[in-house]
Amino acid sequence: MITLSGVGVSRNGRPVLSDIDLRLAERRIGVIGANGSGKSTFARLLNGLLLPTTGTVAVDGLDTAKDGKAVRRKVGFVFQNPDSQIVYPSVGEDLAFGLKGRGLSKPEIAGRIAEVLERQGLAGSENQLIHELSGGERQLVALAGVMVMQPDVLVLDEPTTLLDLSNTRRIATAIEAFDGQVLMVTHDLSLLAGFDRVLVFEAGRLHCDAPPAEAIASYLDLCR
Numbered sequence: 001m002i003t004l005s006g007v008g009v010s011r012n013g014r015p016v017l018s019d020i021d022l023r024l025a026e027r028r029i030g031v032i033g034a035n036g037s038g039k040s041t042f043a044r045l046l047n048g049l050l051l052p053t054t055g056t057v058a059v060d061g062l063d064t065a066k067d068g069k070a071v072r073r074k075v076g077f078v079f080q081n082p083d084s085q086i087v088y089p090s091v092g093e094d095l096a097f098g099l100k101g102r103g104l105s106k107p108e109i110a111g112r113i114a115e116v117l118e119r120q121g122l123a124g125s126e127n128q129l130i131h132e133l134s135g136g137e138r139q140l141v142a143l144a145g146v147m148v149m150q151p152d153v154l155v156l157d158e159p160t161t162l163l164d165l166s167n168t169r170r171i172a173t174a175i176e177a178f179d180g181q182v183l184m185v186t187h188d189l190s191l192l193a194g195f196d197r198v199l200v201f202e203a204g205r206l207h208c209d210a211p212p213a214e215a216i217a218s219y220l221d222l223c224r
């Protein structure tokens, strides 16, 4: 359960998110809204990448401002641009990076990596060099790098923006297969089919909080 209480965020003295009070417990939650409406700011609050200017954000009772490390163990974050989070030259090295700090043995690390890669249609690609992968494959590796850490919650900020239809489908399938909670910022409304709840942001405020069909209708109304 993620709880936001009286949350506001100011940047350079200007409010970019205001008056957010939410309890987020559903398995699949979408976040939509116009450019600059505050979606990425909201997403970054959820794992403590960004701290609120006012109010509190808590994940299973852990305050992101006080227990940032514990929160980031629970909440994995996937950036829009995979190059923001891939650090090592090969797929296997990159996926092993976070696991090495968890005290796992080498065989355990190799096992977990193989399992995640297989699930994402990248079986056996441990030695593949990242710079030889397509943008879509890099995005899948970035997602695998977060999933291999087995977070309880996956926050994704426009994970398919750079991708063609086929890679978008691969990402959507990988996300569907994830057991935990998913919060996804997206401009691709088709990805929200089957979601439990969708939040619509408008000018830094929560404009609508409803099931997908109602939320999308309210967003389309805003765009008229």
Ligand SMILES: Nc1ncnc2c1ncn2[C@@H]1O[C@H](COP(=O)(O)OP(=O)(O)OP(=O)(O)O)[C@@H](O)[C@H]1O
Pocket: 011, 012, 016, 033, 034, 035, 036, 037, 038, 039, 040, 041, 042
């Ligand atoms: N680092 C920053 N410093 C100052 N202002 C920022 C910063 N990051 C975001 N903002 C401002 O906060 C507002 C909300 O930005 P945010 O990135 O959350 O919007 P968004 O809904 O994710 O937009 P998009 O759909 O274009 O990604 C914008 O007006 C933006 O200019």
